[in-house]
Amino acid sequence: MKNKIALVTGSSRxxxxxxxxxxxxxxxxxxxxxxxxxxxxEDTVSKIKQKRKRSExxxxxxTKEEEPGKLIRRIESTLGPVDxxxxxxxxxxxxxxxxxxxxxxxxxxxxxxxxxxxCLKAVLPGMRKRGWGRIINIGYSRAxxxxxxxxxxxxxxxxTGLLILTRTAAATxxxxxxxxxxxxxxxxxGGILPKSKNVPGVKLGTYKDVSEAVLFLISEEAxxxxxxxxxxxxGWKI
Numbered sequence: 001m002k003n004k005i006a007l008v009t010g011s012s013r014x015x016x017x018x019x020x021x022x023x024x025x026x027x028x029x030x031x032x033x034x035x036x037x038x039x040x041x042e043d044t045v046s047k048i049k050q051k052r053k054r055s056e057x058x059x060x061x062x063t064k065e066e067e068p069g070k071l072i073r074r075i076e077s078t079l080g081p082v083d084x085x086x087x088x089x090x091x092x093x094x095x096x097x098x099x100x101x102x103x104x105x106x107x108x109x110x111x112x113x114x115x116x117x118x119c120l121k122a123v124l125p126g127m128r129k130r131g132w133g134r135i136i137n138i139g140y141s142r143a144x145x146x147x148x149x150x151x152x153x154x155x156x157x158x159x160t161g162l163l164i165l166t167r168t169a170a171a172t173x174x175x176x177x178x179x180x181x182x183x184x185x186x187x188x189x190g191g192i193l194p195k196s197k198n199v200p201g202v203k204l205g206t207y208k209d210v211s212e213a214v215l216f217l218i219s220e221e222a223x224x225x226x227x228x229x230x231x232x233x234x235g236w237k238i
Contacts, residue, residue, distance in 0.1 A: 001218070005054075007031040007075060007082045009062060009119060010089030012041035014190065015138070018207035019086055019214055021047060026215065029054035031075040031082070033089065035061055054079055062089055062115035063107060072122040082123045084134045084218055087116035090158070097153035105154045112158035117165060120180075124173065131177040134218040137166050138210075139184035141233035159184075163229055170227030179226040181217045185210045186233025203234050 004027045010016040012034035020030050021044065030048050034041035034057060041057035048055035056078055060071040075082055090112035093104060116137055127133030140159040142149075149156035163182055170180040189204045213232050216222055 001026040001028075003028050004083040005029040005031065005075070005080045006084035006086065006218075007033065007072075007119075007123075008086040008088055009033040009115065010035075011086075012037040012044060012057070015185070015188070015207050015210060016086075016088040017044050019088060019211045020044060022208070022211040022215060023084075023086075023218075024048045024051050024053045024055070026219075027053070027084065029079045031055070031079055032057045033062070033071065034059055035089075062119065063110045065118065068115060068118035069122045072119070076126070081126050081130065083127070083130070083132065084136075085119060085123050086136045086138070086214060087119055087162075088138045089115055090138070090155075092152060092155045094151050097150050100154060108154035109158045109161075112155060113161045113165070116162055120165070120169060124169075124178070127178050128173075128176045133173070133176075133178035135169065135178065135180040136214050136217055137162050137180075137182045139163060139166075139182045139229065141184045141186040141231050141236060143182075143184055144229060166229070167227045174226050179217070179223065181222075181226060182229045183210060183213045183217065184229055184231045184233070186231070186236040202236055205232060205234055 006023050006027045008016050008020040011020040011032045024030050032041050045055045045057050060067045062068055093108050139162055143159040143163045166180055166182040187204050189206055210232050213230050
């Protein structure tokens with residue numbers, strides 16, 4: 001991994017930031033993506049550079065069709081080809097499904113599913129040419145369960161769609177040396193919990209739990225694993 005460049009979308013803070021910082025231990029360069037939190041992104045870049053690794057922060061609104069492609073081109077001209085893509089960007093909206101407006105519905109699907117789709121398409125040509133690539137989509141621990149999700153309906157639909165996209169790309173790209181997998185967190189400390197800090201009977205996971213799963217799937221030890229959904233939830237909702 002010493003000569004690899006990784007892009008982590010939505011990595012100025014939270015889980016994306018933790019993944020980026022952990023990956024900086026094993027790759028040569030990290031491209032940080034942010035939309036609104038510039039200072040946090042630059043602070044994370046500074047921490048990565050302290051590890052004596054290359055890093056730059058790039059702003060992009062990945063909900064806009066042309067932005068993912070532009071982002072990849074800017075990274076390639078600054079840091080080099082993107083060898084590892086971590087699609088972490090994607091907000092959640094907690095709202096009764098029948099109160100969701102169409103523009104909100106479209107935004108959540110576009111952010112969580114459309115952005116990953118566009119970023120994936122933007123990096124694939126280069127990965128195919130080089131004969132190597134790792135793509136990890138960050139999902140949701142219940143993405144495989146076709147159930148009612150009354151308060152997070154568009155988010156749940158987007159994450160289930162992301163799993164289908166993951167397995168579709170995995171089926172077509174393995175012959176090119178590219179693996180495509182999904183890591184699906186459950187409830188995390190500092191994550192998308194309600195205002196209450198604890199959920200009765202549930203042990204909360206950490207960002208590190210998820211980051212370590214991502215690191216495993218990009219490693220050479222996982223080179224024969226593709227199309228999988230690695231659920232990191234401590235058994236929550238399985």
